[in-house]
Amino acid sequence: MSILRVLFQTVGLALAQIRVNKFRAILTALGIILGVSSVTAVIAALTGMKESVLSEVESFGARKMWLWGEVPRDKRGIIAWEDVRINEEEADAIRAHAPSIDCLTLITNSSANVQFGMVERTAVPITAIEPAWHEIENRYVIMGRPLTLADGEFERQVCLINEKAIDDLKMDRDPVGDAIFVGGRRFQIVGVLETVSVSAMFGGGETQIEVYVPYQTMEKIEQFSFPYMMAQIVSPEKADEARAEIRFALRNLRGLGPDDQDTFGMQILQTEIDRFNAMTGAITAVAGGVVSISLLVGGIGIMNIMLVSVSERTREIGLRKAVGARPAVILMQFLTEAIVLCMAGGLIGILVGQIMTLGIQRIPNAGLDEAVIPPWAIGLAFAFSAFVGVVFGMFPAIKASRMDPIVALRKD
C-alpha cells in the first residue's frame, strides 16, 4: 500500500518535472526515441522479409520432402548413377517401414512433343507420377478422374493435362476421352487439372502446358529416366524421424556398411524452414543489438541531464530531506524521473517506428508488404527503455539521495 502510494506520487512528481522542462525533456529523450524507433523499424523490416519468404516456401507445404539417388563424392567413377536410382522396390520399402511418411510418389521428369490433331507443341514437360501425387501436391482434377493405381499397374497409356493445354492445343472444352500424342505415342486424356502458375520466387508467374502420365507407363517407355521421390510427412514435427526412418530402410535395402556413405540424398522443407528461421532470428538479434547501441547513447544523454537536474535542484533536495524525505524516497524520485523520461521516449519511439514501418511497407518491389513490429519487439523496446532509465538514472539518483541536507540547503 505504502509502496504503491510512494510510486504514485513519484510518478506524479516526475511527470510534473518533465512538464515544467518540456523542451529539455524532449531533447533528452531524443536519443531514446531515435534508438527505439530504429530498432523497431529494423525488426519490422526483417519480420516482413521473413514472412514473405516463409509464406512463399510454405505454399509448397511444409510437410513435403524429396529423396533421390546420389553417388557419394568418394565413390564417383566407382558406382554408376544407374545403380543409385530410386526404384519401386525401395519406394514400397519406405511405404512399409517409415511410419512418419504419410504417402509418397515416385516421379520422373522429361519432355516431349505433344500433338493434338494438327496442333503440336514442342518440349512440353511430361511428369510421370503415382496417385499419391494428387494429395502431396494438393492438386486434384476438375474434370474426369485422377490417375489410379490400376493405371500404373497395367501401364495404361492415359494422361492428365492442365487447362492451359486445352487452350494451347485448341481442344474441346471437355477433352476427357480424347487422345493426344506424346512423343509419338497415343495417350488417352482421363482428367484435367487446374493450371497453376509457378511460384513467383522461382522466376514464375508464367503458366505452361503440363502432361502427367502414370509412373510405370513412363518406366516402360523411357529406360534412362532418373526418378526421384516426393513424400509427405505425417506432420512437420516428424521431419527428423522421417529422415531417420528412410535412411534406415534404404541403407538396409542397399546393403550399406557402417562406414559407407549414403547413396541417396534427401531434402525436407521443414528442415529448410527451421534453418531459415534460425538464420533470420540471428540476423534480427544482430541488427537489434547493433541498433541498441544507439539506445545506450540515449541513456548517456539521460544520465547527463539527470545529473544537471540533481545539481540544479540541490536546494529542493535539501528541503525535501529536511521535511522528512528518507534517502530511499529521494533515490526513488530521481530514478522514477529517469525511468518515466526513458519510457515516454520509448513510447514515442515505438510510434515513430510504427510510422517508419508503414513507410517500409510501401517500398516498391521490396517484398516487405508484411513488415510489422511484432508484439515482442514492442514489449522489448519498452522494457529496454525502462532498463536504460534504471541503469543511467541510478548514478544521479544515488548522488541526490546521499546529499547532506545541511550542505544542500546552504547551496546558492
Next chain:
Amino acid sequence: MTITIRQLHKVYRIGDERVHALRGVDIEIKKNEFVAIMGASGSGKSTLMNILGCLDKPTRGAYTLNGKPTHKMGAAELAAVRNKEIGFVFQSFELLPRATAVQNVMLPLIYSKKGWLGARRRAKKALERVGLGDRMGHRPSQMSGGQRQRVAVARALVNEPSILLADEPTGNLDSTTSEEILRLFKALHDDGQTIVIVTHEEDIAGHSERIIRLRDGRVISDLPTHQDPVHREWVQKAAATLHTMAAQTRSVESSQTAGAGA
C-alpha cells in the same frame, strides 16, 4: 520535557583541522516554551540548530526529543523524526517555486506515513491558520516576502510538530513584515506551540520568553528574557535611542511649525 540535551559535543573535520563546534552543551526545553538561541557567528548556534532539527548528529552526548534518543538513530529514522516532530522555518523560505501555496504546505505530508489522506484539507487548514486562506492557489512568485514566510510557517505547522524550529526567520524581511511574522509566532505560542528561534538580533529574541546564549560552543547564559542582562541592556539602549529620536523629531517638528507660523 520536550527537548533534553546532555553534554553535547560536535567536532567537524575540515581538511586536517578539527573544529570543535560544540563543547558540552546542556539544554532542557519544556513543552510550550518560546526560546531564542543567540550567539555570534562561530558560536556554534547553527550547529546546535542543525542537531536540534535532526539534520545533523552529535559527535558525543545525548539528544532526547520527546523521550526518543535521536543520537542513536540512522538517516531514515532521523528523516521520520524530522517529518513528524519538527517544523522548519528557514531564513530564505525555501518554497518550491513551481508549486502553489497549498502544494508547498502539503510537502511534509507527502513524506509522512499516515498523513497522506486528507493532506490537501490539512494544508488548507494550516494556511488559514497563518492568515493565507485567500492565497491557496498562488505561487511563491505571486506573493510578498511576508506571505511567503507565512506559507513556510504553514508548512512547518501542517504535521503538528513538537517543535517549530526557526532559523533567522525574519532575516530576509523588512521590519514591518518581521513584526507581522513575530506576531504570528506569538499567536502560535499562545495556542501551545513550542518554538525555538535561532537569531542574532536582540529585538527578535525579545519576543521569546527565554534566551540561551552560546559562545565558542558553550552555553554562557540561559535565562528568562526579562532577566537576561545583555537583553536588558539592549532594551535600555534601544529605549534611549528611541527617546532621543522622538525628541529630535519633536524639535524638528516644532521648528517647522514655527517656520510655518512666521
